[in-house]
Amino acid sequence: MLRVVDLAVARGGVPVLEGLGFALAAGRVMVLRGPNGAGKTTLLRTLAGLQPALSGRIEADPDILTYSGHADGLKATLTVAENLAFWAAVHGQSQIAAALDAMNLTGLQDRRAADLSAGQKRRLGLARLRVTGRSLWLMDEPTVSLDAASVGLFGAMLRGHLAQGGAAIVATHIDLGLPEAEVLDLGPFKAGQSRQGAFDEAFL
């Protein structure tokens, strides 16, 4: 589904990761680990096609992936259902009920996004992944501001996605309760080891 060969990525013109290679099959999830500034976000944005790779190859169909970053892409003056219906329509889908249900948002669907708590907003942002109908989910810190119960909901939704032949790459610091996940530690792939520390600023 996704194959990465000898990939190098840069942030703000500074190489962050190099020599990265892995493959991800359908039904599998990969967890990216690494301290702040290790290049998790940069790698995910590069895989999503939002920024060019410095060198190397990414072999994936760009039409199968979707991305979820630090921002949820929600409009404060639209309701929960309207926000979700918009992203569904953009991806040529129309069903949002299952996604609302999966992240326990059904009771909030007529609430404006401005009136949601941080955790509820994040749940809506994650529900968006499901309405895109895409099979490869690239997720950057999906569990930020989620409580334990919501992390459980998210884990269940992710597992359902994998069971349907989907795949996911998740950058996270916490344990998602997914023992089957492959873990990729970005530490060994750090570019220009000696210059570490000099470019921490780029991630602030």
Added chain:
Amino acid sequence: MRALLWRDIRLAIRAGGGFGLGLAFFLMVAVLVPLGVGPEGALLSRIAPGILWVGALLASLLSLDRMFALDFEDGSLDLMAVSPLPLEAVAAVKALAHWLVTGVPLVLISPLLGVLLSLDPAGYVWLVAALALGSPALSLVGCFGAALTVGLKRGGLILSLIVLPMYVPTLIFGAEAVRRGAAGAEAMVPLLLLAAISLGSAALLPFASAAAIRANLK
């Protein structure tokens, strides 16, 4: 694409969306200029075409910086770039939504403001025609400027500096068409040039805007 158009129009009309901002500005210009110039009908009717066009131009400039900046800040632009929508279509739809929310109301209210500025009766048809043909160019050029400045915090000032020179041809031909029409002269030539600017902008600028957005997302 239809979903994006509806979303943008809905966002503009809901509270805090900026709908009516341009309209209110246009109205204020047309009300305040006669008060400032004084009760000289002849002078007013001579400057009316220029004032109305400058007012329309500045009114459409007011809401430009929101076109992409808000979507950039809340992450929607990233998600759209990853979605099946081509960014060229996103730019074209955003320009269309801006025109529907800003340009069309200006066109519709302009005859009323022509009265306030004692525009010659022969000029009304030309005023509406010129604004209807020229205002799409204002939105499209503005869309390009907004795309260029999307990553900048407080990019409003530099956006105006980029966009204003590109607005000049539209302003010149637009005001000229109304002036000639009001004077009973042949006004088709500036009107056709205005239409040409709008069509040319519609054909080229969505592509330029998409390229600018891609560069800014990196």
